[in-house]
Amino acid sequence: xxxxxxxxxxxxxxxxxxxxxxxxxxxxxxxxxxxxxxxxxxxxxxxxxxxxxxxxxxxxxxxxxxxxxxxxxxxxxxxxxxxxxxxxxxxxxxxxxxxxxxxxxxxxxxxxxxxxxxxxxxxxxxxxxxxxxxxxxxxxxxxxxxxxxxxxxxxxxxxxxxxxxxxxxxxxxxxxxxxxxxxxxxxxxxxxxxxxxxxxxxxxxxxxxxxxxxxxxxxxxxxxxxxxxxxxxxxxxxxxxxxxxxxxxxxxxxxxxxxxxxxxxxxxxxxxxxx
Amino acid sequence: xxxxxxxxxxxxxxxxxxxxxxxxxxxxxxxxxxxxxxxxxxxxxxxxxxxxxxxxxxxxxxxxxxxxxxxxxxxxxxxxxxxxxxxxxxxxxxxxxxxxxxxxxxxxxxxxxxxxxxxxxxxxxxxxxxxxxxxxxxxxxxxxxxxxxxxxxxxxxxxxxxxxxxxxxxxxxxxxxxxxxxxxxxxxxxxxxxxxxxxxxxxxxxxxxxxxxxxxxxxxxxxxxxxxxxxxxxxxxxxxxxxxxxxxxxxxxxxxxxxxxxxxxxxxxxxxxxxxxxxxxxxxxxxxxxxxxxxxxxxxxxxxxxxxxxxxxxxxxxxxxxxxxxxxxxxxxxxxxxxxxxxxxxxxxxxxxxxxxxxxxxxxxxxxxxxxxxxxxxxxxxxxxxxxxxxxxxxxxxxxxxxxxxxxxxxxxxxxxxxxxxxxxxxxxxxxxxxxxxxxxxxxxxxxxxxxxxxxxxxxxxxxxxxxxxxxxxxxxxxxxxxxxxxxxxxxxxxxxxxxxxxxxxxxxxxxxxxxxxxxxxxxxxxxxxxxxxxxxxxxxxxxxxxxxxxxxxxxxxxxxxxxxxxxxxxxxxxxxxxxxxxxxxxxxxxxxxxxxxxxxxxxxxxxxxxxxxxxxxxxxxxxxxxxxxxxxxxx
Numbered sequence: 051x052x053x054x055x056x057x058x059x060x061x062x063x064x065x066x067x068x069x070x071x072x073x074x075x076x077x078x079x080x081x082x083x084x085x086x087x088x089x090x091x092x093x094x095x096x097x098x099x100x101x102x103x104x105x106x107x108x109x110x111x112x113x114x115x116x117x118x119x120x121x122x123x124x125x126x127x128x129x130x131x132x133x134x135x136x137x138x139x140x141x142x143x144x145x146x147x148x149x150x151x152x153x154x155x156x157x158x159x160x161x162x163x164x165x166x167x168x169x170x171x172x173x174x175x176x177x178x179x180x181x182x183x184x185x186x187x188x189x190x191x192x193x194x195x196x197x198x199x200x201x202x203x204x205x206x207x208x209x210x211x212x213x214x215x216x217x218x219x220x221x222x223x224x225x226x227x228x229x230x231x232x233x234x235x236x237x238x239x240x241x242x243x244x245x246x247x248x249x250x251x252x253x254x255x256x257x258x259x260x261x262x263x264x265x266x267x268x269x270x271x272x273x274x275x276x277x278x279x280x281x282x283x284x285x286x287x288x289x290x291x292x293x294x295x296x297x298x299x300x301x302x303x304x305x306x307x308x309x310x311x312x313x314x315x316x317x318x319x320x321x322x323x324x325x
Numbered sequence: 326x327x328x329x330x331x332x333x334x335x336x337x338x339x340x341x342x343x344x345x346x347x348x349x350x351x352x353x354x355x356x357x358x359x360x361x362x363x364x365x366x367x368x369x370x371x372x373x374x375x376x377x378x379x380x381x382x383x384x385x386x387x388x389x390x391x392x393x394x395x396x397x398x399x400x401x402x403x404x405x406x407x408x409x410x411x412x413x414x415x416x417x418x419x420x421x422x423x424x425x426x427x428x429x430x431x432x433x434x435x436x437x438x439x440x441x442x443x444x445x446x447x448x449x450x451x452x453x454x455x456x457x458x459x460x461x462x463x464x465x466x467x468x469x470x471x472x473x474x475x476x477x478x479x480x481x482x483x484x485x486x487x488x489x490x491x492x493x494x495x496x497x498x499x500x501x502x503x504x505x506x507x508x509x510x511x512x513x514x515x516x517x518x519x520x521x522x523x524x525x526x527x528x529x530x531x532x533x534x535x536x537x538x539x540x541x542x543x544x545x546x547x548x549x550x551x552x553x554x555x556x557x558x559x560x561x562x563x564x565x566x567x568x569x570x571x572x573x574x575x576x577x578x579x580x581x582x583x584x585x586x587x588x589x590x591x592x593x594x595x596x597x598x599x600x601x602x603x604x605x606x607x608x609x610x611x612x613x614x615x616x617x618x619x620x621x622x623x624x625x626x627x628x629x630x631x632x633x634x635x636x637x638x639x640x641x642x643x644x645x646x647x648x649x650x651x652x653x654x655x656x657x658x659x660x661x662x663x664x665x666x667x668x669x670x671x672x673x674x675x676x677x678x679x680x681x682x683x684x685x686x687x688x689x690x691x692x693x694x695x696x697x698x699x700x701x702x703x704x705x706x707x708x709x710x711x712x713x714x715x716x717x718x719x720x721x722x723x724x725x726x727x728x729x730x731x732x733x734x735x736x737x738x739x740x741x742x743x744x745x746x747x748x749x750x751x752x753x754x755x756x757x758x759x760x761x762x763x764x765x766x767x768x769x770x771x772x773x774x775x776x777x778x779x780x781x782x783x784x785x786x787x788x789x790x791x792x793x794x795x796x797x798x799x800x801x802x803x804x805x806x807x808x809x810x811x812x813x814x815x816x817x818x819x820x821x822x823x824x825x826x827x828x829x830x831x832x833x834x835x836x837x838x839x840x841x842x843x844x845x846x847x848x849x850x851x852x853x854x855x856x857x858x859x860x861x862x863x864x865x866x867x868x869x870x871x872x873x874x875x876x877x878x879x880x881x882x883x884x885x886x887x888x889x890x891x892x893x894x895x896x897x898x899x900x901x902x903x904x905x906x907x908x909x910x911x912x913x914x915x916x917x918x919x920x921x922x923x924x925x926x927x928x929x930x931x932x933x934x935x936x937x938x939x940x941x942x943x944x945x946x947x948x949x950x951x952x953x954x955x956x957x958x959x960x961x
Contacts, residue, residue, distance in 0.1 A: 120822075141819075142823075157817040157819055159813045162813065171824055222824075225824055
């Protein structure tokens with residue numbers, strides 16, 4: 051199979067391969083000293099759209115990301131990117147195969163400016179990829195794309211958390227990934243900004259990228275995901291399209307609780323305020 | 326057989342003291358995350374204080390014990406926590422290391438002032454129940470040794486119960502696991518931290534008082550160094566487990582004693598046996614399970630804005646011109662001091678690169694300076710540039726070898742591995758290859774044909790030029806792609822890894838480059854001194870070096886120069902005003918102690934002031950519409 055082009059500026063090229071499975075997680079378990087953080091989880095993410103991964107706090111979403119990116123070693127199971135088996139592979143080698151992520155607890159380069167954070171990502175890409183474009187022009191394009199032009203010259207440890215999340219997103223995009231893993235990119239954003247983010251993610255999907263999105267703002271996830279996986283206590287309790295998942299009684303019981311949908315909305319907004 | 330038993334008993338007694346003092350280190354580390362490099366100095370001061378009370382002032386033994394171990398030390402520990410350590414919570418590891426190193430140097434200086442080493446032979450502490458002994462099998466064991474063993478066992482058992490039963494002990498364990506959560510459930514982390522410092526200091530004092538009588542005459546350095554070795558069992562216990570720490574202490578005690586007893590005297594191994602604990606430390610660190618890359622810390626080093634190329638070139642030009650003027654004004658000893666300052670400045674720059682830019686800590690930088698001098702001595706006859714080149718290659722290669730083992734370690738563990746390496750090199754290499762008993766190795770001056778560098782003046786200017794070139798080079802690097810890469814590595818290694826960066830390789834490269842630069846400094850330093858001894862490159866000097874670089878502002882080229890000149894002045898000051906010799910260490914120690922509250926050092930303060938003034942006069946900060954919390958507002 052031909053690898054989907056990840057260049058978000060070039061949608062036409064990818065449209066044909068839009069449904070390829072980019073990420074395959076098969077039967078992954080992780081234990082921390084007797085506690086199962088992930089229990090035989092399987093999921094896939096396809097090129098050409100957003101895949102949502104939701105679940106209450108402690109369900110194992112970030113652990114899943116750590117396993118996929120190689121920061122955490124699974125006790126059991128496999129992860130594949132396209133045709134490549136990633137088992138035992140170091141994080142940087144996985145990244146070079148075309149994956150990039152953001153972090154729930156921010157991992158920005160705090161002593162660099164917004165521009166330099168993204169530039170550094172592009173330069174890293176250039177240092178290991180022969181197909182990388184000029185880092186400066188990549189940076190310019192991304193600054194506009196994620197809407198950080200106005201703060202480009204500020205140090206990242208001096209900007210609000212929500213914006214820092216966008217910096218991480220921009221930095222990840224600078225490596226032109228096939229698979230983009232986003233860990234709560236919407237927390238710390240106001241309603242307009244989060245809408246903007248949703249639009250951007252859909253756009254990235256249309257451009258051929260596979261986006262795996264972990265997000266507390268369930269509304270956002272349901273709106274933009276083609277497929278949603280629901281984790282609870284380290285297990286996938288449901289998966290399917292947004293409407294299927296929303297209608298699933300197991301999900302309503304375990305994750306959404308017995309509250310009516312309106313209450314749920316209130317709660318996610320409150321959560322965001324806390325973060 | 327009886328010989329073996331004797332060694333075993335001595336080894337166990339020594340081991341008990343290691344176990345005691347190491348337990349103190351672990352207790353403090355596990356509740357506060359700070360490894361106290363000044364622990365040995367606390368033991369030493371306690372032993373001297375106890376001597377002062379009992380022998381000089383004839384205070385009854387029991388009263389003196391209570392005063393020193395149960396009152397003096399705990400109060401001192403609690404004060405330390407309140408004044409120095411609290412602001413260090415969550416700060417970069419090099420700061421935490423350097424502040425406690427500052428404590429070590431401060432206490433050493435103070436002790437040298439209070440108890441002049443000149444009279445050290447007259448200061449002896451009697452053993453407990455002196456003259457009494459017990460015959461066990463064929464071995465005589467004196468009562469003091471029995472006291473040591475009983476106390477050690479009592480402390481080990483006591484700590485075990487304390488942590489499993491008492492409310493405070495359980496709370497301390499909770500704080501280890503999750504300070505935030507523990508605070509929510511009613512534990513008071515600061516109180517607990519304070520208590521753990523008090524307990525740690527008391528255990529250090531106890532160890533010191535028990536150890537001193539076994540060492541004969543009280544010796545400031547020997548006492549301090551012995552207890553510093555307690556780091557080894559503490560690391561074997563992975564800075565967490567008290568039982569493993571105690572076991573580690575016993576193993577070290579036995580290993581050292583058997584080595585002394587059974588290795589042929591005068592052999593290389595026998596000379597090197599002093600390094601044994603540190604070799605064990607290195608191995609233990611390397612074998613230690615690799616820490617997971619943990620995410621969740623938002624940092625931005627406070628790094629000064631790097632001046633533009635034109636500005637740094639102008640500054641370099643001014644500096645060289647000034648050096649030429651100075652070379653005409655100064656002569657003799659003063660010119661020598663200035664030269665030493667400038668060439669040591671190059672060694673300081675090597676730490677600006679490693680610690681200031683890349684955030685990696687080396688506690689053994691002087692070792693690479695020393696191997697540079699060694700290479701120059703052997704390959705730089707008549708000042709051949711080949712020697713200087715060899716100095717860079719040899720030191721760089723050595724740096725790479727250390728890094729190969731050390732790069733998978735992070736933070737404190739990385740720092741400790743460089744310490745272990747440097748300490749081992751003191752005995753294995755420097756004491757043996759710098760003339761008999763480290764008496765000296767003569768080094769020729771680097772000679773660049775046509776520049777008249779054979780004269781004192783010429784050599785000084787040459788040193789200044791090399792410093793200027795290195796400084797301009799570092800600043801250029803800082804502004805460029807590689808500088809961003811190092812800053813990124815410092816701020817978030819895990820983000821780097823997930824962006825495709827091979828962190829280990831990047832760290833290896835910067836370690837190698839830094840060691841090579843230190844080697845060049847060593848070649849020049851050797852030439853300046855003509856005769857270098859092992860004392861020039863001892864681990865202690867590496868600690869002072871790191872401390873001064875941080876004081877000067879770890880990412881500042883100018884700060885490195887200023888503190889290097891200060892360092893070069895030490896011996897001169899000492900010569901003119903002998904009483905200054907210790908005060909300068911007291912002052913340097915004090916300076917380091919302030920770093921907890923003022924992490925950017927003096928140089929950082931000055932540049933911040935400058936930036937602030939630049940900001941006032943014109944530039945405005947763009948305002949942000951979507952307010953929200955800042956990431957590390959408080960830190961900047």
